[in-house]
Every structure is written in C-alpha cells, then in structure tokens.
Amino acid sequence: MRVTTAFNKLLGIPGANVVSVTFSPEGVVVGLRYRRRRPICPCGWRGRAVYDRSTRRWRHLDLGAVKLFLEAEIRRLHCRRCDRVRTEAVDWARLGARHTRDFEDVVAWLCQHTDKTTVTKLLRTSWETVAGIVSRVVAEHVDGHRLENIYRIGVDEVSYRKGHRYLTVVADHDRDGAVIWAGEGHDHKVLEEFYDLLGDEGCAQLQAVSLDMGGAYKKATDAKAAQARQCVDPFHVVKLANETIDKARRQAWNIERRTNPAVKRTRGRPPAGSSPPPNKPRWVKHTRWALLKDPDDLNDNQLEVLHQLRRERSVLYRCWQLKEGLRDLFQLRHVEDAAEHLDWWLTWACRCRIPAFVTLSRTIRANRDRILAAIELGLSNSKLEGLNSKIRLTNHRGYGHHTAAALIAMIYLCCGGITVELPTGR
C-alpha cells in the first residue's frame, strides 16, 4: 500500500485527497488536494475564478506522540454575493482557524471537563490558542434559537478579576438553568441590552424574572418587561443573612477585643497543671462556621460552640436564631404559610436591637413581595446557585482570561448547555 493511500484511509479528510506525506522536525506534514475544482465562499457562493493562491497549514490531532499537520493550497475568490475578496471555505476546518475541526472539538470538549493546565499540556498548545478555539466553537453552537420560547429567567452578576470586574449572566429556569446570555458589566444598561436582543415579543412573553435585591436589574426589568413577575432568589436572601451574621460576629469580636484583651503568655514553659489563659476574642473569631453552616452539617465542636453561646445568652446566639428563622422561610411545608412566616420574622427582626439585623430586616421588608413571589412560583434557587459556583469554577480554571469576551465564551461553553461531539463519537 502506498503511504498516501494509507493516510487517506487513516485520516478520512472530508473533501480532499492526500497527495504527499513528509516528515519534518515539527512533525508529519500531510499534503492535501481538494476534490472540487472551484473555490466556495464561506457564504456558500460558488466562485468561477481564483483570485490568488497561498499555502496554509492546519494542526490536526496528534499521531501518537508526533504532531500532525495538514497542508493545502488555499484560494481566494472574488465573491459576487459578499462583494469582496474572501478566502475559500474548507471542509476540515472552521473559518479563519489554523487547527482542524476535529482538533478544535477535542479542545472544546476538554475545556468543558478539565482545567487550563491539563488542556494546554495534553495538546501542546498555548492558552491563547485555546481561548480562540473556544470562541470559534461557541460561535458555531450559539444561535438565535436559544432566545426563543423563554418564559422564566434568572439574572445574576458574576465577579471576575478578583472582584474588580463584573459580568451579567442570564439563565433559563426552564432549561435547567442553562446560560442563555452573558454581558460585560452589572448595571441596568447591560440587562437592557439583553432585553433588546430578546425583542418586544420575547419580552412580552416573559412570565417571571428572578434577580438580586439590588436596584439595577429591577430598573431594567421594570422598563423592558414590566408584566413579568419579579422574584428575589432565595439564594440571595440566604446569602445576605449570612453576610449579616458575619458582620455581627465581627462587631462582637471587636467589642471583646476592647473589653477583654487577650492575656499575653509569659515567657517559658507554663507551670505544670495550669491551663492556658482563656483567649475570648480569638474564641469569638472561631465561632464563624458554627454560625454560618447549615445546622444539619455541624460537627461536634461546632455544636458545642453553639451550645456555649446559648448558655452565655450571647447576642450571637440570637443572631443565629434570627438567621435560621429566615432560612426556615424557604423550607416551609406549605407555601401558603410563607407570608405569615415572613411577617412574623420581620416583626421579630426589627425589634431585636442588633443593628446589623435591623438593617437586614429593612432590606427584606423592602423586597417582601418579590421574595414571596419566588416562593409562590417555586423558582428554585439551587439551579442558579449551582450555576454561580460553576461559573466561579470556570473562571478559576482559566485564570488567564484576559478579556471579558474570552470568559463569556467559556461560560457559554461550560454552562450554556452546549454539547460538543468528539471526533471519536461520530
């Protein structure tokens, strides 16, 4: 068997035949020739004449440990439909790519499953190359259809670059929280961009929008989709309660530190039988997880911390009761009881005389109806909360995301419900 025949069978390149195989220091270079005579514009128009020719190389999947390149003459044509000179489309690679479709699909599939270092090391490419590939694959998969039949969406902000920059992410509640849109920034204009993209008809179709307690997304939704019920994600309520209890704990710690400074240890070994001096501020500092964690997940030490706080009638114990009282709202057996429970909690919290929780109760009161709407409509927080952590993981995996566009492409790839088919699966 001739070597070109062997490579023809081995590679099965669509639309072309192998005409040469050479071994170079970079790897194996396989020369190709199109089966078709006339060049085709990416728009689909068949050219008559060739404008000019050049040679191009595409990296293909490795042959064992050896890199494999495809090389072919690529032609430019003057397309009448596009009314300009364009490079012809080839069957084995995406437009403008220097890697074959198979190689790019493998990269995209790996990016969905693992981190940056693994992808770049396994495939011997740079992260910039990977980012370019991801945007090309995503552009092919993301089409206008994803914005059709949208009824219940969730909007959230995601921070990146160590919290200095933000993206606005829109997810579809009815499609398992798949991301349908992401944009740079977190003010009302960004979300309005999405509503504009959805169009008047799409906006009118919206039934519910779940969002955070800030004003920006509310403003955009009021302006563009006024008929949609606005809900505040339970996830954001619980998060705010957790932040409040952390604030209260820090205040308690500061008070302890002032009134009860830690006893400095004296030099040398402490006398036998003596216990170390109690360090109250430090103890308060370490109550953090006992206060924050789900009570069902507490370990014995953390439970003991809670018991001690109760015995001391500590203000932190009341804070914890308030936080759990609010969390109970989302675990009620009967949805009809929600309004009553929330009102009971608001009365309790606004009279508790703990500044942090009084502030919290005001915020919750201002959002009362939107919080109850989320419970009534059963918009589960778990999907969006999961999405939030998935995006954070995506961001973390590619800590080299220099541009928002690269991160957005990666979010579409990993959280947009895109299925990348591997060459081996076809």
Ligand SMILES: [Zn+2]
């Ligand atoms: Zn064209």
